[in-house]
Amino acid sequence: MELTINQKTYPIPDNGDSRPLLLVLRDELNLTGTKIGCGAGICGACTVHIDGVPTRSCQTPVNSVLGKEIRTIEGLADADGTLHPVQQAFLDLQVPQCGWCMSGQIMTAAALIDGNATPTPDQIITAMDKNYCRCGTYHRIRQAIAHAATLKKEATS
Amino acid sequence: MSNNSPKRWRITRRGFLIGLGGASVLTLGWAVGLPKMRMAISDMVEGTEKPYSRGAPKVSPTVWFTINPDNKITLNVQKIEMGQGILTALAQIAADELDIEWERIHVRMADTGSGVDDANGTGNSESVVSHYLPLRQAAATLIVMLKTAAASQLAVASDSLTIKDATITSSDGRSLTFGEVVAAHKGEWVVPKDAPALKPSSAFRYIGQSQARVDLPAKVTGQIKYGHDMRLPNMLWGVVARPLKFGATIASVDQKDAATMPGVRTVVVEKGFVAVAAETKSQAQTALNAMDIVWTAPAIPITQQAIENAVTVDPNQGVLIQHDGDPQAVLHYSSLLIGQTYRTPMAVHAHLEPQAAIVDVRPDNVEAWVSTQVPAGMASGIAEAIGRKANEVIVHPVFLGGGFGRRLDASLGAEAARLSAAAKRPVMVQWSRAEEFRNGFVRPPTHHVMQGSVNEEGFITVIAHHQASGDVLLTIFPAVVGDILGWDIGAVRGAKLYYTATVGKQTVAQRVKLPIATSFWRGLGLLADGFAIESFIDELAKTVNMDPLAFRLKNLPDTPFGNRMQGVLQAVADLAKWGTPLPAGRAYGIACSADAGTCVAQIAEVSVSDGTINVHHVYAAVDAGLVINPDGVKAQTEGGIMMGVSSTLIEEFMVVDGGAGAVNFDKYPLLRNSQAPDISVVIVGGGDEPGGMGEPPIGPVAGAIANAVFTLTGQRLTSLPLRLQ
Numbered sequence: 001m002e003l004t005i006n007q008k009t010y011p012i013p014d015n016g017d018s019r020p021l022l023l024v025l026r027d028e029l030n031l032t033g034t035k036i037g038c039g040a041g042i043c044g045a046c047t048v049h050i051d052g053v054p055t056r057s058c059q060t061p062v063n064s065v066l067g068k069e070i071r072t073i074e075g076l077a078d079a080d081g082t083l084h085p086v087q088q089a090f091l092d093l094q095v096p097q098c099g100w101c102m103s104g105q106i107m108t109a110a111a112l113i114d115g116n117a118t119p120t121p122d123q124i125i126t127a128m129d130k131n132y133c134r135c136g137t138y139h140r141i142r143q144a145i146a147h148a149a150t151l152k153k154e155a156t157s
Numbered sequence: 158m159s160n161n162s163p164k165r166w167r168i169t170r171r172g173f174l175i176g177l178g179g180a181s182v183l184t185l186g187w188a189v190g191l192p193k194m195r196m197a198i199s200d201m202v203e204g205t206e207k208p209y210s211r212g213a214p215k216v217s218p219t220v221w222f223t224i225n226p227d228n229k230i231t232l233n234v235q236k237i238e239m240g241q242g243i244l245t246a247l248a249q250i251a252a253d254e255l256d257i258e259w260e261r262i263h264v265r266m267a268d269t270g271s272g273v274d275d276a277n278g279t280g281n282s283e284s285v286v287s288h289y290l291p292l293r294q295a296a297a298t299l300i301v302m303l304k305t306a307a308a309s310q311l312a313v314a315s316d317s318l319t320i321k322d323a324t325i326t327s328s329d330g331r332s333l334t335f336g337e338v339v340a341a342h343k344g345e346w347v348v349p350k351d352a353p354a355l356k357p358s359s360a361f362r363y364i365g366q367s368q369a370r371v372d373l374p375a376k377v378t379g380q381i382k383y384g385h386d387m388r389l390p391n392m393l394w395g396v397v398a399r400p401l402k403f404g405a406t407i408a409s410v411d412q413k414d415a416a417t418m419p420g421v422r423t424v425v426v427e428k429g430f431v432a433v434a435a436e437t438k439s440q441a442q443t444a445l446n447a448m449d450i451v452w453t454a455p456a457i458p459i460t461q462q463a464i465e466n467a468v469t470v471d472p473n474q475g476v477l478i479q480h481d482g483d484p485q486a487v488l489h490y491s492s493l494l495i496g497q498t499y500r501t502p503m504a505v506h507a508h509l510e511p512q513a514a515i516v517d518v519r520p521d522n523v524e525a526w527v528s529t530q531v532p533a534g535m536a537s538g539i540a541e542a543i544g545r546k547a548n549e550v551i552v553h554p555v556f557l558g559g560g561f562g563r564r565l566d567a568s569l570g571a572e573a574a575r576l577s578a579a580a581k582r583p584v585m586v587q588w589s590r591a592e593e594f595r596n597g598f599v600r601p602p603t604h605h606v607m608q609g610s611v612n613e614e615g616f617i618t619v620i621a622h623h624q625a626s627g628d629v630l631l632t633i634f635p636a637v638v639g640d641i642l643g644w645d646i647g648a649v650r651g652a653k654l655y656y657t658a659t660v661g662k663q664t665v666a667q668r669v670k671l672p673i674a675t676s677f678w679r680g681l682g683l684l685a686d687g688f689a690i691e692s693f694i695d696e697l698a699k700t701v702n703m704d705p706l707a708f709r710l711k712n713l714p715d716t717p718f719g720n721r722m723q724g725v726l727q728a729v730a731d732l733a734k735w736g737t738p739l740p741a742g743r744a745y746g747i748a749c750s751a752d753a754g755t756c757v758a759q760i761a762e763v764s765v766s767d768g769t770i771n772v773h774h775v776y777a778a779v780d781a782g783l784v785i786n787p788d789g790v791k792a793q794t795e796g797g798i799m800m801g802v803s804s805t806l807i808e809e810f811m812v813v814d815g816g817a818g819a820v821n822f823d824k825y826p827l828l829r830n831s832q833a834p835d836i837s838v839v840i841v842g843g844g845d846e847p848g849g850m851g852e853p854p855i856g857p858v859a860g861a862i863a864n865a866v867f868t869l870t871g872q873r874l875t876s877l878p879l880r881l882q
Contacts, residue, residue, distance in 0.1 A: 019439070027394075027438065032386035033379020035558070037509040038590045042822040045509055073379030087377040094369060094788055097796055098240030099376030100510040100558025106377060128830045132822070134509050134559050135240045136799025137792075138833035 001066060005031065006075025018061030022046045025057060025072065033073040033103050037132065044131035047104035048072050054111040073103040076110060085155065086110045089148035090141075097135035105131050109145045118149055221273060221295050222251070228323055228336035230257060232292075233267040235275035236284045237530050238372055239557035239564070240796070241851050242789040243284045245370045249363040249785050250289060254296035254356060257323045259363065264371060266554035269536045278531030280565055280677065282753035282849025285785055289847050294352040301353050302346055307338045358783075358845065367788035372556070384528025384555040385513040389583040392515065393422055394438040395576040396445050397586060398431040399596045402815040403673045404455030407431060411449035418444045423580035434576045434584050454815065459672045461812040468669050470498070470606045470625045475667035476644040479653045482619075482661025494619070496608040497696055499689040500876040501859075503627075503810040504600040506678060507827055510558020511593055516573035517583035518543060523550040527570045530560050534567035542571035543578045561800075562677030563597060565633075591820040599810050600678035601627025601648060601671070605689035609658075611701050617712045618660045620697075622690060624652045625667040626682060627675035644668050647677065651686035651750055651856055655722065656694065656712045673812065679797070680852040683752050684804055684859060688877060691748035691860025695867065705747050705864060706730050718756075721780045721842060722749055725758035728778035728841045733760040742766075743773070746865025750856030753849025755781040756842070759798065759857040761834070763865035768881050772802050772834045772862055780842030781850055791838045793850040798836055801858025803828035807878055 001014040003024070010029055022039075025031040025048075034057055037045030041059040048057045049071035076084045083091070086109045096102045105128065112119055112127040119127070124145045133141065223231040232251045238244045244264045252262040267273035277283070300320065307325040308315035310333060317328045326332040333341075358364070375381035398407070410431055416424045420440030425432045431450060435441035457463075514527040516539060523545055529535045532552040540547040557564060569586075576584040588596075609620035629647030631639035639645070644666040654662045698708035709726055713719040726749055730736070735745060742764050749758035762774040775798045784790050807826055811818035819825035859877060867873050872882055 023438075026386075030388060032382070032388075035509070036385070036511065038822050040590070040821050040823065043509060077378060083377065090377045091369075091373055094373060094792065096240070096370075096373055096376040097242075097792060098508075098510070098557060098559045099372070099381060100383060100508075102376055103379050125831045131830065132509060132827050133830075134507050134561070134800070134827060136796040136803075136828075136833070138799060138828075138830045139795055139836045140792075141830065 001063070003062070003065065003070060004068070005029070005070045006072060007069075012062070018063055020058050021048070021060040021062045021065055021070070022057035024062045031072055031074055035100050035103050037101065037104075042130075042132075043101070043104075044108060045101050045104040047107045047131070049107060049111060052111065052114065054108045071107075073107060076106065084110050085148040085151040086113055086145065089144040089151055093140050093144040093147060095137050095140040095144050097137055101131060101133045105133065105141055109141070109148065112145065113148050113152055117152060119145065121146070221292070222299055224335050224339045226336045226340040228261070228334040229263060230255065230261055230323060230335065231263040231265055233265055233271055233273050234288070235267045235269070235271075235273045235532060235554065236288070237266060237279040237532070237554050237557055237560070239279065239530065239560035241284075241793060242370050242786060243279065244372055245368055246285050246785045246789055247288055247292060248371060249366070249368050250285075250292050251296050253361050253363045254293040255300065255323070256320065256356070256362070259368065261323055268551050268553045269532050270551040276533045278529075278534060278565060279560070280530050280562060280851075282755075282851040282853065285847045286754060286849050289783075289785075293355050297353045297355055298349060301349050303335055303338050305347070306342050307333050310338060310341055364783070364785050365787070368786055370789070381556055383510050383558050384526060385510050385558065385587055387513070387515050387526040387555060387585070389515055389517060389585075392583045392585055393434040393436065393576070393580055394441050395432055395434040395573055395584045395586040396438065396441040397572050398445060398448070398450050399592055400452050401595065402452070402454060403459045403812065404815075405452040408451040408453040410451075413447050413449060415444040415448045418447060422582065423576060425575055425579050427575070430572075430575060432572060432576050434580045434582075438587070455672060457672070459812055459815050461818075464503075464602060464671060464673070464812060465500075467671060468602045468625050468627060469604050470623045470667060472623070475623060475625075475665035477663060478644060478649060478666045479664035480661070481658065481663070494608055494610045495696060495700060496606065497693055497873070497875060499605040499607065499692060501603045501685040501688060502808075502877060503602050503675065504678060504804055504808045505594060505597065505810050505825065506559070506561040506563035507822075507825075508557070508559030508561055508563055511588045511590060512564060512569055513585065513587040514570045514573040515583055515585045516570055516577045518574055518577040518581070523574065525550065525552045525570050525574070526555050527552055528555055528557050528564055529567070529569060530557070530562075530564040531567055535570045538567040539570040539574040543574045561679045562681075565677045566598065567633075590822075594820045594825065595817045598632065598674035598676040601629060601675035603627075603648070603682065603685040605685070607689055607693035609693065609697050611697050612659070613701065615701050615703050615708060615711055617656055617658045617697060620654055620656060620658045620662045621664070622652060622654055622686075623665040623667065624649060624682070624686065624689070625669055626685070627669055627671040629676055629681050631668070632674060632676040639668065639670075647681045649686070650681040651683035651690075651752055654690065655718070655751060656709075657714045657719075679800060680752065680855040683750065683852060683856045684801055685877075687748065687750040687856035688805075688859035688863065691750065691857060692863045692873070692875065695746070695860075695864045696873065704736075706735055709747070709749065718751070721756045722751060722758070724841055725749060725756045725778040725780050728839050729758040729760050729776050732778060732837060732839050733762070733776040735760060742869075744865045744869035746861045746863065746868060748857035748860030748864060750853070752853040752856055754846070755779065755848035755850060755853040757794070757853050757857055759854075759861045761858070761861040761865045763862060763869060765866070765869055765881065770806055770862070770866055770879055770881065772806065772832075774835045774837070775802070775858070775861070777836065777838045777854060779838060779840050779854065781840070781848040781853075782842060782844045783847045784840055784843075785847060787840055790840055790850050794838045794854040795836045797852065797854030798858055799828060799833055801855045802832075802834060802862070805859040805862050805877060805879055806832065809878055
C-alpha cells in the first residue's frame with residue numbers, strides 16, 4: 001500500500017485493517033506534526049487535508065485515502081520555505097501558546113482561506129468552531145485568519 | 158535519539174570551566190537549591206501574600222550560559238515551555254544584561270544532568286519572578302569574567318576595555334569576541350565573589366519590549382517536538398492496566414497467553430502494576446486486553462453526592478488563616494449581616510497533548526524524555542521506581558502541549574521506566590484521552606460561606622470567608638504533613654480577603670480529604686475563591702445600592718497593594734467605558750483579584766439568549782509590576798480568561814457509577830471558538846519587580862460573569878458552571 005503525503009510517496013504495510021490515518025502518520029511514518037488530542041473527532045488537533053478538504057485523520061481509515069492527496073502541516077509551506085499565509089499570520093499575531101492544537105487550527109484555517117479569499121467573521125467562526133484550543137487563543141485565531149486573508153490578497157495582487 | 162546525543166559535559170560542582178569535545182565552552186550559573194520537600198513545607202508555613210513562593214533561586218555554582226567559539230551564546234534553563242512564553246522572557250532578561258544582539262541569544266531547556274537543577278519545576282506563576290534578578294546577576298558576572306580574561310589575553314587593563322554585542326574592544330582598537338576569549342582561555346575561571354552592578358533600567362534593550370516568541374516558528378510548521386512526538390530507535394510501546402473506577406485496586410491477575418502474543422516483549426505483573434510492552438501500541442493493548450485482571454472496589458462507594466456532602470462548610474471545622482480585628486466580633490456581628498454560599502465543581506486540565514514518557518533504562522544510566530513540569534522530581538520518581546540512584550537518571554525536558562498543573566505529577570515516568578527495566582529496551586507510554594479523564598487528578602471541588610455587612614456610609618464593617626476544599630498541595634506530601642498543618646495552602650490560594658473591614662474580617666480554611674485525587678489546576682483555589690469573594694462583594698454593594706466599581710474602590714485599603722488594585726479597577730473601567738449605556742440585552746459585571754504579586758481586574762460583557770449565557774467581550778487591566786514581554790503578558794491574560802470562561806460556563810467533572818462521568822470531550826466539552834469572547838487587555842503599573850502571569854488572570858473571570866448575569870437577569874447564580882434558573 002502507498003500513501004501520497006505532501007506530494008511524496010510513502011509505502012506502508014498492508015495490515016488488512018482500517019487503522020486510523022493519524023496513527024499511520026505519527027507512529028509509522030514519524031510525521032508527528034499532526035497531533036492527537038481526543039481520538040474521537042471532537043477536538044480537531046489531527047486535522048489534515050484530503051484532496052484539499054480539512055479532515056479528521058483520527059477518524060479516517062487509512063485504506064480510504066489510498067491514491068488521494070494528503071497534506072499535513074509539514075507540507076503546508078512552499079518547498080522554498082515560504083509560509084502559507086495562515087502560518088505567516090499566526091506568527092505575525094503570535095497566536096500559538098503551547099502549540100499542540102495549532103497544526104489542526106492552521107490546516108483548518110488554510111482550507112478556509114484557500115477556498116474563500118474573503119471570509120466574513122461569521123464564516124471564520126463557523127469554520128473554526130470545532131477546533132479546541134485549551135490555551136485560549138481563540139480571539140487571536142479569529143484575528144489571524146482575517147489577517148491571513150489580507151496577506152493572501154497582497155501576495156496575489 | 159540517544160545514539161546521536163552529544164557527549165555529556167562533565168560538570169564539576171566547584172568549577173566553571175567545562176569541556177565539550179575539543180572546543181572550549183564556558184558555562185556559568187547559579188542553581189536553585191534546597192530539597193523540594195523541605196522548601197515547599199517551609200514555604201507553606203511562611204507563605205502569606207505570595208502563597209508558597211520560593212523567592213529567588215539559591216546561589217550555588219552550576220551552568221546557565223554556554224558560549225561557543227563561534228560566539229553563539231546559549232541560556233540553559235530548567236523552566237519548561239508549555240505555552241507561557243517562558244523561554245522568550247528569560248532570553249530577554251539574559252540578552253539585556255549581556256547587552257548582546259537578540260539574534261545571538263539561544264535558549265534551551267536544560268536536562269537534569271546539566272547542573273541547572275531546578276527542584277521547583279515550572280508552575281506557581283513564578284518562573285520570571287524567581288529568575289529575574291539571579292539571571293541578571295549571573296549575566297553581569299559572566300561579563301566581568303570575560304572582561305578579566307580578555308584583559309589578560311590583550312595585555313591591557315580590564316577597565317580600558319569596552320563591550321558591545323558580545324565583542325570586547327581595547328582602547329587601541331583590538332577586539333575579541335566572547336567566543337574567542339573563551340576559546341583562548343587557559344586555566345580556571347575565577348568567579349568574582351560579589352555580584353557586579355546591574356545595568357540601569359533606562360538602558361534596557363529587550364525588557365519591556367514585545368519580543369516575538371522564540372518557539373513559535375517551529376510551532377506553525379509542525380516541526381517542534383513534544384513529549385508525545387518523541388521516538389527512539391528500537392523503542393517499544395507500553396500500555397498500563399488502569400482502573401475504570403476510582404479507588405479500585407488490582408485483586409488478581411491471570412496473564413493468560415499475553416506474553417506470547419504477537420509483538421509482545423515484556424509483561425510486568427507486580428504489586429499494583431500490570432503492564433505490557435510490545436513492538437506496536439496496538440499489539441501491547443491487545444495483549445493487555447487478553448489478560449484477566451480483577452479489580453476490587455473501594456470499601457465505601459465513591460459517589461458524586463458523597464463528595465459534595467463532604468465538601469460542605471461546617472462552622473465547627475476549619476483553621477483560621479486570616480483575621481483582622483476580633484474574630485468573635487466578626488462571627489457574632491448581626492447588624493445588616495448577609496450571607497451567601499457558593500460552590501465550584503471538579504474540573505480536568507484537558508491539556509490537549511495527552512501525557513507521554515519514553516524511558517531508556519541502561520546498565521550505565523537512565524535517560525528519559527517526559528512531558529513534565531518537574532524534570533527533577535521526575536528523575537527522582539523514575540530512580541525510585543527502578544531502584545536506581547537519582548543522579549543516574551537524566552530527564553530531558555520536552556515541549557508541553559499544555560500543562561495547567563497536571564504535569565506537576567511526578568509519577569508518569571515510573572511506568573515507562575519499569576517496563577524499560579524489564580524489557581531492556583526504551584519504552585514509550587502514552588496516555589489516552591480516556592485515561593486522562595479516568596486516572597489523572599482533578600481540580601478539587603469547593604464550597605464557600607461568605608458573610609458580611611456594610612454600614613450606611615458604604616464601608617464594609619465585617620466580612621468573613623469560610624472555604625471548604627479538597628486537597629491541592631497536600632496530595633503530593635506524606636499524610637503526616639497534612640495532619641500537622643491542618644489546611645492546604647494551595648487550596649486557599651486567593652481565599653484571603655483583600656478588602657478592608659472597619660470592625661473585622663476573617664478567613665477560615667476547612668480541609669476535606671476526598672477519596673479521589675485532587676490537586677494542582679491553573680491558579681489552584683484562585684478561580685473558586687475569586688468567584689465566591691467577588692460575587693459576594695457585589696451582593697454587599699447591593700445592600701447599600703452602591704455601584705460595584707465605586708464600592709470596590711472605596712473598600713480597598715489605602716496601601717500600596719490597595720492602590721494597585723484600585724489602579725487596575727479604574728483602568729479596566731476606563732477601557733470598557735464602565736457606566737455608559739450598553740446595547741439592550743447586554744450587561745457588564747466587574748471583578749478583581751490578586752495573585753503572585755499581580756493585580757488583575759476584569760469586566761465581562763454578557764447577554765442571555767434561550768437560557769444560555771453568552772460572554773461577548775472581556776476587558777482586563779493587569780498590573781504585573783515590571784513587565785518583561787508585554788505581548789506575553791497579554792497572551793497569558795487572554796489564556797487565563799478563556800480557561801476561566803470555560804469553567805464558568807461549561808465545565809463540570811462528575812463521578813458517575815464510581816468512575817469518571819466523562820472519558821472524552823463529548824461529555825465534557827471545552828469552550829469553543831464561537832463561545833469565546835473578544836478580549837481587550839491594558840497593562841498598567843510598573844516598578845522594578847516582575848509579578849507572575851501564568852495564573853492571576855483566571856481569578857476574576859467567574860465573578861465578573863456572574864455579576865453581569867445578576868445585573869442582566871436579577872438571578873444571583875452561586876454555583877459553577879453558571880446555569881440560569
